Amino acid sequence: MPEDFKCGYIAIIGVPNVGKSTLLNRLVGEKLAITSPKPQTTRHRLLGIVNRPAAQLLFLDTPGMLDPRGALNATLVQAALTALSEADVVVWLVEPRRPASDDKVLLPHLRQLHRPLIVAINKIDSVSKPQLLPLISAYHELFPASAIIPISGLQGDGVEALVAEILKFLPASGPLYPPDQETDSTERFLVGELIRERVLHHTSEEIPHAVAVQIEEFDESRRPQLIKIRAVIFVERDSQKGILIGKQGHMLKTIGAEARAEIEPLLGARVFLELWVKVWKNWRKDPKALRVLGYQA
Ligand SMILES: Nc1nc2c(ncn2[C@@H]2O[C@H](COP(=O)(O)OP(=O)(O)OP(=O)(O)O)[C@@H](O)[C@H]2O)c(=O)[nH]1
Ligand SMILES: [Mg+2]
The missing domain is CATH 3.40.50.300 (P-loop containing nucleotide triphosphate hydrolases)
Incomplete structure (x- = not known):
């Protein structure tokens, strides 16, 4: 060095x-x-x-x-x-x-x-x-x-x-991270964000703001053959849930397929992605929800 x-x-x-x-x-x-x-x-x-x-x-x-x-x-x-x-x-x-x-x-x-x-x-x-x-x-x-x-x-x-x-x-200092590390975020977090991004791209008005994603299961016991991920997309109202699921589940399928296409190269593994949409009324105003969803320490 x-x-x-x-x-x-x-x-x-x-x-x-x-x-x-x-x-x-x-x-x-x-x-x-x-x-x-x-x-x-x-x-x-x-x-x-x-x-x-x-x-x-x-x-x-x-x-x-x-x-x-x-x-x-x-x-x-x-x-x-x-x-x-x-x-x-x-x-x-x-x-x-x-x-x-x-x-x-x-x-x-x-x-x-x-x-x-x-x-x-x-x-x-x-x-x-x-x-x-x-x-x-x-x-x-x-x-x-x-x-x-x-x-x-x-x-x-x-x-x-x-x-x-x-x-x-920049101050004089040796490196603080190993040379092959790109971030300190967990894979779980990055996966949740990629799902949220796909939701943002397919929705408008209030929905992008009302969405939060929680990874409920991240099973890597068969990595790298397969990683099984189950995630919940939270919205604030029933009407928003309906839009996200779409006619015959079409919208949610599109979001899932696009998210998986981004998640697989990130994890370097095949991914089985299961998505659910749930309503958490006014979660953005609820300190408990903010904590559970990772927005507050
Ligand atoms: N034309 C142009 N568009 C850009 C440029 N940089 C970002 N954008 C666009 O600006 C929009 C917002 O980009 P983001 O990188 O998400 O902006 P941000 O500042 O992180 O936004 P927040 O996270 O909401 O605060 C996207 O549509 C980008 O493609 C640029 O250099 N030129
Ligand atoms: Mg940003």
Whole structure:
């Protein structure tokens, strides 16, 4: 190991839907985090480990920062703030637009950070160069000491420049994780997330927010020939359950088939996936439900 090896935590933080999880996956080079066009996709802090010859970068994907009202929202904001407090370096990921009112939850926290902050303007594939320059100055005015780096997490532009900027600030330290480890999440958790992602892609309006997935059985006694997984998709109302199951169970079958296609390469095994849909009335407001479903310590 080189003597000047660096290792540290980098929190990726920003409003919902700005592309934090897409960026994490791009950095790690694997699909670890689930992504979707719907806001509030990510509900937990997720570690993604990136190994370089002279550094180990520990990226923390976080839930989008939003109005912390409501029991579930409060836990999402708490998860993001915890990641912020653990980080050696913070990447504030922003939409390619001027600072707006939905940044107001986050800005006070960023202003009182006592650690390096980098502003990454994301989704530059969707704007023209002349549009970008005034944005760079607007963010520069907000944080004059920070680098402002335009990137596309989706397509990869600027991501190396972002890594180079982060490396300047990482503390000198040996690696904290073995070189073959990509995350500290359990397979059970990642499987539950992949199922939830497929639900998000097939539903709209309130349903994506009302869904939680619980893995009830994860039987790997016959691994790698077969892993048997039984999962429950919780929703808040009977009408939502009906939509998720679909006519003659069609919707649930599609979700199950798509989820299995993503889970098998993750686990490197054949998977038998059994899905159930259950109603847990207003689980998002219920502290006990939040605990049981893994949203609160
Ligand atoms: N055009 C474009 N779209 C992007 C880019 N990065 C992410 N997206 C899209 O933005 C949407 C949200 O991406 P996510 O990565 O799930 O966003 P997030 O910030 O993790 O969202 P939450 O977890 O809800 O806070 C998805 O439809 C992505 O495909 C980008 O660089 N360019
Ligand atoms: Mg996310």
